[in-house]
Amino acid sequence: QLQLQESGPGLVKPSETLSLTCTVSGGSISSSSYYWGWIRQPPGKGLEWIGNIYYTGGTYNNPSLDSRVSISVDTSKNQFSLKLSSVTAADTAIYYCASLYYYGSGSYGDFDYWGRGTLVTVSS
Amino acid sequence: SYELTQDPAVSVALGQTVRITCQGDSLRTYYASWYQQKPGQAPVLVIYGENNRPSGIPDRFSGSSSRNTASLTITGAQAEDEADYYCNSRVSRANHFWVFGGGTKLTVL
Numbered sequence: 001q002l003q004l005q006e007s008g009p010g011l012v013k014p015s016e017t018l019s020l021t022c023t024v025s026g027g028s029i030s031s032s033s034y035y036w037g038w039i040r041q042p043p044g045k046g047l048e049w050i051g052n053i054y055y056t057g058g059t060y061n062n063p064s065l066d067s068r069v070s071i072s073v074d075t076s077k078n079q080f081s082l083k084l085s086s087v088t089a090a091d092t093a094i095y096y097c098a099s100l101y102y103y104g105s106g107s108y109g110d111f112d113y114w115g116r117g118t119l120v121t122v123s124s
Numbered sequence: 125s126y127e128l129t130q131d132p133a134v135s136v137a138l139g140q141t142v143r144i145t146c147q148g149d150s151l152r153t154y155y156a157s158w159y160q161q162k163p164g165q166a167p168v169l170v171i172y173g174e175n176n177r178p179s180g181i182p183d184r185f186s187g188s189s190s191r192n193t194a195s196l197t198i199t200g201a202q203a204e205d206e207a208d209y210y211c212n213s214r215v216s217r218a219n220h221f222w223v224f225g226g227g228t229k230l231t232v233l
Binding site (some may be wrong): 037038046047048049052060062063096106108109110111113114115116117 | 137159165166167168169172179210212213214217219220221222223224225226227
């Protein structure tokens, strides 16, 4: 069973870059059966998909965040990472990493395993 | 913009049946996934595909779909089912984007 764990600073200043890492255990991040995703949830609000990455490095990002988002993968460490630039208070949220099952040929399953989430606050 | 629409809040009497709905154009192509989120916890997948439950999810949870609407039904709601529920789907075949509904807060009376 996959386990995911987010890590990174809990406080980021406005206009700076938010950086988070997700460490995957219980399986290989290089598995052809998974994409790896980031999802966030502002306090008291709903879930927002940020983007996904495959072990090959291919990414898909939410168009509303695409200009500020960079997702990368480090297969040697079984980790993938999120960078969100030029943050404002609106980026304050719990950030989750999750696994997205991939059947291949452009066919996907669901976000089946989630990390516990990490709260990132944007404040000076 | 890509949207999935859910009722903000629904209530059900203990032991009764409740249906939570999700509407959106993407649901004409893709099944919705449903996630349960309790306070202070990460979302948990409860229904996926046409009507499938991951291991450990009680069989009182079921899913259905018609045209642009997906539904999550809880038959015989229990106190522990009180939570927020989110639907989710891929947006379209033309892209690899995903969208979540705004969430429904279920209260068990």
